[in-house]
Amino acid sequence: MRKNSYTEALLRGKCPRCREGHIFMYPISRISKFNIMNEICPHCGVRLEPEPGFFQGAMYVGYAFTVAVLVILGIAIYVAGDPSEWVYIGTIIAVMVFLVPFNYRYSRIFYLLLFGGIKYNPQLSQTK
Numbered sequence: 750m751r752k753n754s755y756t757e758a759l760l761r762g763k764c765p766r767c768r769e770g771h772i773f774m775y776p777i778s779r780i781s782k783f784n785i786m787n788e789i790c791p792h793c794g795v796r797l798e799p800e801p802g803f804f805q806g807a808m809y810v811g812y813a814f815t816v817a818v819l820v821i822l823g824i825a826i827y828v829a830g831d832p833s834e835w836v837y838i839g840t841i842i843a844v845m846v847f848l849v850p851f852n853y854r855y856s857r858i859f860y861l862l863l864f865g866g867i868k869y870n871p872q873l874s875q876t877k
């Protein structure tokens with residue numbers, strides 16, 4: 750993966766303008782603080798919430814992600830032997846609860862990079 754590529758910024762949750770600063774304050778492994786975002790990029794200073802309420806749109810990305818996981822899991826459980834409906838319900842709920850931090854963060858990162866309207870500036874990505 751090329752350094753400072755769009756894909757790297759997406760996967761690692763980097764600022765859309767400099768692709769150096771982190772969008773979220775803490776790593777996803779700090780489960781009590783996984784949702785705290787930086788208000789401005791710690792590297793270049795761009796506002797990471799372009800307008801008030803911007804991240805309400807990330808809800809639709811999160812919904813699409815949830816439906817995709819639900820369908821894939823449902824098909825996988827069916828192929829594995831079609832057990833009772835409680836196995837479907839229990840497995841899907843357990844996996845979705847486990848994926849809450851991942852879903853929350855990546856829906857916001859994806860939405861910000863795709864619809865945030867912040868253009869990449871390669872000059873800002875050099876280390877200061």
Ligand SMILES: [Zn+2]
Binds near residue numbers: 765768
């Ligand atoms: Zn930045």
